Amino acid sequence: MIRNLPQQWDMETDLVAIGSGIGGLSAAIAAHDEGASAMVLERADKVGGVTALSLGELWVAGNHLAAALGLEDSVDAGFRYLRRLSMGYGDEALILNKVVHAREALRYFERTIGLKMRVVRDAPDYYYKHSDDAVAEGRLLEVEPFPAQQLGDWQEKTRVSPVVPFGMTHEDMYGRGGTANIARWDFELMGERLGNDIRCLGPGLVAYFVKAALERDIPLHTGVNVEELIGDGERIIGVRATRDGKDLFIKANRGVVVAVSSYERHQELNKTLGQQLEPISYVFDTIDGANFRLAGPFGARVARVPDITLLGYNIPGEETEEGHPLPRGAMTSIGLPHVIVVNGAGKRFGNEAFYRQFNYTVDQIDGASQTHPNFPCWAILDTQAKDKYPFGSIMPDQAWPTGFGLQADSIAELAGKMGVDAQSLEATIGGFNRHAEQGEDPAFGRGTHPWSAWMCGDPFHKPNANLGPLNKPPFYAVELKRMGGSAIPAAGLLADEHCRALGWDNQPIPGLYVAGNSMARMETGAVMQSGISNARGMMHGYLIGHHVAGKPSELLQQAIARLAP
Ligand SMILES: Cc1cc2nc3c(=O)[nH]c(=O)nc-3n(C[C@H](O)[C@H](O)[C@H](O)COP(=O)(O)OP(=O)(O)OC[C@H]3O[C@@H](n4cnc5c(N)ncnc54)[C@H](O)[C@@H]3O)c2cc1C
Numbered sequence: 001m002i003r004n005l006p007q008q009w010d011m012e013t014d015l016v017a018i019g020s021g022i023g024g025l026s027a028a029i030a031a032h033d034e035g036a037s038a039m040v041l042e043r044a045d046k047v048g049g050v051t052a053l054s055l056g057e058l059w060v061a062g063n064h065l066a067a068a069l070g071l072e073d074s075v076d077a078g079f080r081y082l083r084r085l086s087m088g089y090g091d092e093a094l095i096l097n098k099v100v101h102a103r104e105a106l107r108y109f110e111r112t113i114g115l116k117m118r119v120v121r122d123a124p125d126y127y128y129k130h131s132d133d134a135v136a137e138g139r140l141l142e143v144e145p146f147p148a149q150q151l152g153d154w155q156e157k158t159r160v161s162p163v164v165p166f167g168m169t170h171e172d173m174y175g176r177g178g179t180a181n182i183a184r185w186d187f188e189l190m191g192e193r194l195g196n197d198i199r200c201l202g203p204g205l206v207a208y209f210v211k212a213a214l215e216r217d218i219p220l221h222t223g224v225n226v227e228e229l230i231g232d233g234e235r236i237i238g239v240r241a242t243r244d245g246k247d248l249f250i251k252a253n254r255g256v257v258v259a260v261s262s263y264e265r266h267q268e269l270n271k272t273l274g275q276q277l278e279p280i281s282y283v284f285d286t287i288d289g290a291n292f293r294l295a296g297p298f299g300a301r302v303a304r305v306p307d308i309t310l311l312g313y314n315i316p317g318e319e320t321e322e323g324h325p326l327p328r329g330a331m332t333s334i335g336l337p338h339v340i341v342v343n344g345a346g347k348r349f350g351n352e353a354f355y356r357q358f359n360y361t362v363d364q365i366d367g368a369s370q371t372h373p374n375f376p377c378w379a380i381l382d383t384q385a386k387d388k389y390p391f392g393s394i395m396p397d398q399a400w401p402t403g404f405g406l407q408a409d410s411i412a413e414l415a416g417k418m419g420v421d422a423q424s425l426e427a428t429i430g431g432f433n434r435h436a437e438q439g440e441d442p443a444f445g446r447g448t449h450p451w452s453a454w455m456c457g458d459p460f461h462k463p464n465a466n467l468g469p470l471n472k473p474p475f476y477a478v479e480l481k482r483m484g485g486s487a488i489p490a491a492g493l494l495a496d497e498h499c500r501a502l503g504w505d506n507q508p509i510p511g512l513y514v515a516g517n518s519m520a521r522m523e524t525g526a527v528m529q530s531g532i533s534n535a536r537g538m539m540h541g542y543l544i545g546h547h548v549a550g551k552p553s554e555l556l557q558q559a560i561a562r563l564a565p
Pocket of ligand 1: 050259531
């Protein structure tokens with residue numbers, strides 16, 4: 001191992017958590033509560049990470065909150081669900097580890113920090129009706145609204161989200177028909193919450209953890225960019241960071257956690273590790289693959305799972321805090337009635353209402369012609385969709401901004417503007433319409449996943465929440481762009497069941513832990529389920545905190561023994 005000791009240390013603690021999202025914060029808090037000291041280092045000028053941008057969902061199988069509502073579920077069903085859907089690309093022991101510890105971590109943080117979560121009612125698993133081990137509701141959780149005044153001086157320094165309506169809970173949104181029915185939302189309540197800085201969703205979730213860190217006097221250092229790990233030849237014993245251009249050496253007596261998320265703002269890594277070409281992204285500039293730069297020199301092993309390419313678009317005039325064009329995800333628009341997506345041949349290529357199917361096909365390569373047959377692609381909608389549903393942040397009664405999208409009075413004219421074959425596009429829409437009127441999609445099975453209706457559809461639209469014909473002119477087309485996976489990456493650092501980073505010899509690298517999206521997704525393999533990422537970060541923190549304090553969890557071994565034939 002590298003030996004790169006500094007002449008002297010500037011600070012010292014037991015556990016250094018790099019990154020102030022749910023992974024870093026929960027590790028620091030659990031370490032503190034189990035008897036070790038901890039510190040959080042954050043490169044940005046605000047804490048909260050991508051966690052604070054998110055919808056704040058946690059996916060926890062067999063949790064006690066669902067049980068209290070009488071909703072049936074179990075660890076075993078959750079394990080079978082993920083194991084089957086991971087398609088062999090995950091690691092069975094780590095899948096089980098995730099399922100047993102996510103529920104344990106939930107109870108733990110409820111007890112220790114006063115985290116308040118509740119079941120998102122009527123939110124089905126992605127594969128409900130397509131997997132025997134899926135549930136109709138109970139595994140998806142969200143936080144109770146958090147009054148951010150409780151953060152004191154850190155209220156302004158704790159991130160909120162430019163892309164989710166964090167004045168609303170899931171119940172407020174989806175209980176009233178979801179984003180398709182935004183006009184039915186209670187905007188008075190939203191205004192009241194925002195006016196009083198009461199945070200829901202991701203901003204609410206992370207605020208609970210920031211508050212807990214503050215209550216424990218865990219130092220949160222912002223503007224501190226960790227540049228390298230420090231080893232003594234045998235273990236990782238600290239970090240070198242820079243603050244205001246000056247070096248800062250911080251000693252970590254028991255360990256360092258790399259919880260810096262993924263590489264979504266690093267286009268070269270998107271290409272070489274994620275196999276995604278120039279995706280647009282929601283996330284901020286510090287999500288640039290520091291996990292690999294930091295742990296790589298110490299021989300940390302990297303793993304990758306199959307991944308999808310999301311789609312999005314930019315609305316002229318919308319920018320991120322850092323001045324990038326602000327992306328809008330296409331997922332919740334393209335599964336609505338009267339909307340489809342076509343490729344350059346004017347053909348549909350998947351179930352637009354179920355991104356786990358649809359988005360695997362976006363970057364599919366046709367080896368015969370060495371092309372991406374499904375990219376570029378366009379969302380196509382008619383006037384019924386435009387008049388009824390929002391498109392990103394554009395409300396139904398709003399005119400589309402100049403330069404956004406294409407408009408035409410006929411399908412043929414629209415095809416001409418898009419540069420696709422008019423007959424092909426007419427045939428595609430004609431075929432889709434015939435079945436959509438009956439609420440069916442024999443080509444791709446759109447509208448058969450209850451999750452699609454809940455998340456991407458209009459539940460009030462009959463006969464199917466995700467299907468309606470495109471037959472009212474004018475027609476519209478929006479060219480879609482590749483979009484990053486909301487910081488949920490294909491590749492990450494491999495770790496064991498205690499979140500210790502593994503070397504290429506499969507042995508833990510002493511003193512080095514990984515949490516959250518910095519860790520390879522061996523707990524999910526080929527599958528994803530909304531809420532897994534935040535739940536992973538939280539349970540990684542739980543595991544690291546216990547391990548670093550000399551109290552490693554034994555739950556996995558117990559579960560393995562119980563499940564052994
Ligand atoms: C719009 C959106 C919605 C989402 N919704 C959900 C959801 O509902 N449920 C779910 O499970 N997931 C969701 N996700 C994904 C989820 O938010 C992330 O997977 C999760 O927050 C990752 O947490 P983390 O702790 O790994 O990283 P983060 O929360 O991103 O924290 C990492 C931090 O590390 C810092 N950092 C980076 N490099 C350094 C360095 N060298 N030194 C110091 N600090 C550094 C970064 O600035 C950042 O603050 C969503 C994401 C987005 C964008």
